[in-house]
Amino acid sequence: MTADDLLARHRAVLPSWMPLYYAEPIELVSGEGRRVTDAQGRTYLDFFGGVLTNMIGYDIAEIREAVQRQLATGIVHTSTLYLIRQQVELAEKIARLSGIPDARVFFTNSGTEANEAALLMATNHRRSHQVLAVRNSYHGRSYATMGITGNRGWSASQLNPLQVAWLHSGERLRGLLARLPEADRIDAAVEDLREVLATQTSGDVACLLAEPIQGVGGFVHGPDGLFAAWKKVLDEHGILLISDEVQTGWGRTGEHFWGYQAHGITPDLLTFAKGIGNGFALAGVVGRAEVMEAVPAISFSTFGGNPISTAAGNAVLDYLLDHDLQANAARTGAILVEGLRAAVGDLDCVAEVRGKGLMLGVEFVRPGTTEPDAALATRVFEGCRAGGLLVGKGGLHGNVLRMGPPLTLTDQEAREGLAILVEAIRSGAAESVTR
Numbered sequence: 270m271t272a273d274d275l276l277a278r279h280r281a282v283l284p285s286w287m288p289l290y291y292a293e294p295i296e297l298v299s300g301e302g303r304r305v306t307d308a309q310g311r312t313y314l315d316f317f318g319g320v321l322t323n324m325i326g327y328d329i330a331e332i333r334e335a336v337q338r339q340l341a342t343g344i345v346h347t348s349t350l351y352l353i354r355q356q357v358e359l360a361e362k363i364a365r366l367s368g369i370p371d372a373r374v375f376f377t378n379s380g381t382e383a384n385e386a387a388l389l390m391a392t393n394h395r396r397s398h399q400v401l402a403v404r405n406s407y408h409g410r411s412y413a414t415m416g417i418t419g420n421r422g423w424s425a426s427q428l429n430p431l432q433v434a435w436l437h438s439g440e441r442l443r444g445l446l447a448r449l450p451e452a453d454r455i456d457a458a459v460e461d462l463r464e465v466l467a468t469q470t471s472g473d474v475a476c477l478l479a480e481p482i483q484g485v486g487g488f489v490h491g492p493d494g495l496f497a498a499w500k501k502v503l504d505e506h507g508i509l510l511i512s513d514e515v516q517t518g519w520g521r522t523g524e525h526f527w528g529y530q531a532h533g534i535t536p537d538l539l540t541f542a543k544g545i546g547n548g549f550a551l552a553g554v555v556g557r558a559e560v561m562e563a564v565p566a567i568s569f570s571t572f573g574g575n576p577i578s579t580a581a582g583n584a585v586l587d588y589l590l591d592h593d594l595q596a597n598a599a600r601t602g603a604i605l606v607e608g609l610r611a612a613v614g615d616l617d618c619v620a621e622v623r624g625k626g627l628m629l630g631v632e633f634v635r636p637g638t639t640e641p642d643a644a645l646a647t648r649v650f651e652g653c654r655a656g657g658l659l660v661g662k663g664g665l666h667g668n669v670l671r672m673g674p675p676l677t678l679t680d681q682e683a684r685e686g687l688a689i690l691v692e693a694i695r696s697g698a699a700e701s702v703t704r
């Protein structure tokens with residue numbers, strides 16, 4: 270079987286709106302640590318981890334053995350109609366780590382379902398289907414989560430069970446507030462929130478659902494403290510705050526365990542997914558008991574928190590905490606961000622090298638402007654692959670390179686990946702000049 274055969278078969282049987290990376294797509298057939306090997310035997314250092322999901326890395330013995338122990342019992346699935354020991358254990362750990370007092374946890378299979386469940390709780394608790402969301406957000410692919418996704422390219426239906434009003438994100442580079450000095454952006458975002466509440470809602474809004482750092486949106490975020498400033502206004506109206514931690518959770522930002530902690534507040538609910546299963550389908554909501562309990566009928570997920578995924582989740586979380594991977598993310602992330610800023614930060618096609626911990630973005634623009642240069646981002650992206658490094662792409666305009674390596678990244682791997690990135694950016698930029 271050649272890669273081309275598989276690509277043709279893929280195209281013949283899978284929908285075209287489910288994109289594949291690279292001009293010549295890759296089939297990854299094995300992995301170890303932070304490296305993966307494709308079907309042609311080529312090995313890559315992985316700085317994207319299956320979209321920030323292989324959080325610990327590939328073939329980690331502790332996780333593999335935990336799953337194998339569960340498989341050996343003969344039970345892969347029981348349904349949540351029966352007690353699941355590792356589900357209860359994982360819920361206890363997540364409730365404790367969430368920072369939310371007297372928390373409850375509900376497990377799902379995906380971030381979409383986690384956000385959908387959080388919306389179910391918030392809208393029932395508040396008896397309202399009015400929701401605030403943030404421009405340039407991504408929250409999933411169900412009707413409600415597409416309805417609060419502020420990115421045209423990722424919102425595939427106009428059908429929406431919610432009534433949504435949109436806030437400015439307060440990001441530094443784009444949007445109306447970007448023109449303001451740093452110190453004024455929080456005040457302007459709060460003014461925007463007050464105006465939106467007064468002009469676009471009929472009061473009694475259920476919640477604001479927001480990402481501390483916008484993932485699909487290109488790793489942009491408002492100033493630290495923005496959620497606290499927003500929350501002050503939300504509290505005046507009893508509006509709940511939901512933090513979508515699908516990308517920012519588990520210490521990835523280095524400075525904190527959750528993205529919301531950069532803002533000095535605690536949300537009512539937070540949603541998690543991706544990294545906690547290290548590839549096994551595991552996600553959920555954790556939040557204040559009073560809000561979590563506001564579901565007026567049976568609500569049940571056949572696979573959510575099943576014995577296999579929660580066995581993996583416990584092993585992932587134990588590994589993460591035992592090895593203090595948050596500190597590792599801070600240290601290795603600093604190598605990358607400082608190295609990138611020093612090597613390419615001055616190029617006039619690089620608008621920004623940004624990020625926290627191991628959640629890093631490089632935004633490409635036409636020299637001397639903020640006009641997005643998606644073609645250059647694609648050249649750099651392909652250049653990284655040619656150099657042996659997998660990275661991601663994103664941003665509202667497709668002009669941002671995204672890096673979210675496993676949190677187990679070593680210093681040496683960070684330097685190795687940095688060298689490939691710098692080379693790919695420099696040669697991509699040089700090609701722009703000669704075009």
Ligand SMILES: Cc1ncc(COP(=O)(O)O)c(C=O)c1O
Nearest residue numbers: 379380381407408409484515516
């Ligand atoms: C911030 C955020 N929320 C929700 C989701 C949806 O998660 P899933 O693809 O697991 O449904 C994603 C996926 O990329 C995400 O980045």
